[in-house]
Amino acid sequence: MTQFYFRLAIATLAVVVTLQSTANAQGETPAPYDCANISLEGHTYNISAFKANTYTIKGEVREEHPNKIRVDYELNPCQAIAFPEGEAKSHCKAGTWVCQDTKLVRDEGEPITVTLRPIARDVAPTVVRAEKIEDVKELPWNLTLRGGNIDGQNQSATITFICDMAVTDETVGPTLTKYENGVVYFSWKSGHACPQQIQVPTTEGMGGFRTFLTVLSIFALIYLIAGAAYNHKVYGATGVDMIPHVDFWRDFPNLVVDVVRHVWDSVTGRFTSSRGYVSV
Ligand SMILES: *[C@@H]1O[C@H](CO)[C@@H](O)[C@H](O)[C@H]1NC(C)=O
Numbered sequence: 541m542t543q544f545y546f547r548l549a550i551a552t553l554a555v556v557v558t559l560q561s562t563a564n565a566q567g568e569t570p571a572p573y574d575c576a577n578i579s580l581e582g583h584t585y586n587i588s589a590f591k592a593n594t595y596t597i598k599g600e601v602r603e604e605h606p607n608k609i610r611v612d613y614e615l616n617p618c619q620a621i622a623f624p625e626g627e628a629k630s631h632c633k634a635g636t637w638v639c640q641d642t643k644l645v646r647d648e649g650e651p652i653t654v655t656l657r658p659i660a661r662d663v664a665p666t667v668v669r670a671e672k673i674e675d676v677k678e679l680p681w682n683l684t685l686r687g688g689n690i691d692g693q694n695q696s697a698t699i700t701f702i703c704d705m706a707v708t709d710e711t712v713g714p715t716l717t718k719y720e721n722g723v724v725y726f727s728w729k730s731g732h733a734c735p736q737q738i739q740v741p742t743t744e745g746m747g748g749f750r751t752f753l754t755v756l757s758i759f760a761l762i763y764l765i766a767g768a769a770y771n772h773k774v775y776g777a778t779g780v781d782m783i784p785h786v787d788f789w790r791d792f793p794n795l796v797v798d799v800v801r802h803v804w805d806s807v808t809g810r811f812t813s814s815r816g817y818v819s820v
């Protein structure tokens with residue numbers, strides 16, 4: 541019989557440990573990028589309203605003797621830029637999220653594209669909290685898209701999203717700040733950049749259930765160790781008798797069976813006359 545309780549204790553411990561490690565594993569797996577559900581420091585952002593559009597941001601015209609050059613960008617913060625079939629020649633290659641379009645500005649006629657180079661491609665974007673901006677209540681956040689390479693230099697695009705409830709039109713795109721050392725910076729004011737909901741912050745990303753399990757196992761461990769030490773010291777108990785309240789725990793399975801049977805009986809409407817229940 542002692543063997544049985546020992547096995548029961550081990551089995552219970554095994555279940556707790558398994559549940560704990562499963563919870564851990566779930567917490568550590570990074571979710572794939574979903575622009576409708578971006579998590580940052582307990583806030584959730586949903587910029588999926590931008591998904592259907594391709595944003596074109598025009599650069600400043602600058603002199604590059606004897607020519608005039610303008611560097612434009614095309615981007616989508618949710619997925620690779622989609623373009624109609626047959627237009628491949630006027631876009632970066634398929635799979636590009638941010639495209640650098642260098643144009644030659646002519647005195648007459650439309651500017652013509654000289655080079656099309658990918659700044660960001662299908663690489664998992666990253667999100668970080670950005671510095672506070674004066675007069676803006678909500679903290680901005682930076683989305684960084686990467687994966688491009690120009691002449692051996694890695695390229696990326698950092699978009700600073702600024703919450704502005706006054707901008708509800710999702711066709712309003714970002715503005716170009718600068719291009720420096722392979723990084724192109726944009727800032728994007730929009731109501732869609734505002735946080736969706738305030739989540740209750742949990743300690744270090746611990747779910748409520750995980751915290752509960754951790755606390756429970758710690759208490760169980762303290763109870764076991766302290767109880768065993770007490771029984772050993774005060775009563776000189778050894779072996780199984782060291783387990784605190786060993787008689788109660790010996791009876792525990794029977795108790796559980798009793799409770800389950802009792803609940804089952806009341807649910808199924810059965811009654812045992814010996815206990816004085818009345819049929820309904
Ligand atoms: C958003 O992502 C979190 C994990 O980052 C996930 O738990 C949650 O279910 C997701 N919500 C939706 C609506 O997809």
Ligand SMILES: *[C@@H]1O[C@H](CO)[C@@H](O)[C@H](O)[C@H]1NC(C)=O
Pocket residue numbers: 576577586587588589
């Ligand atoms: C995100 O916003 C879009 C509309 O802008 C909505 O259709 C979608 O359900 C939202 N998704 C989540 C996960 O909140």
Ligand SMILES: *[C@@H]1O[C@H](CO)[C@@H](O)[C@H](O)[C@H]1NC(C)=O
Pocket residue numbers: 668669670671682698699700717725726727
């Ligand atoms: C966020 O982006 C801005 C540029 O728009 C940059 O100046 C700032 O350093 C970035 N902040 C972080 C924390 O990456």
Ligand SMILES: *[C@@H]1O[C@H](CO)[C@@H](O)[C@H](O)[C@H]1NC(C)=O
Pocket residue numbers: 687694
């Ligand atoms: C450039 O990007 C690649 C991955 O795309 C990375 O392995 C490499 O370390 C990066 N190089 C520099 C100099 O950042």
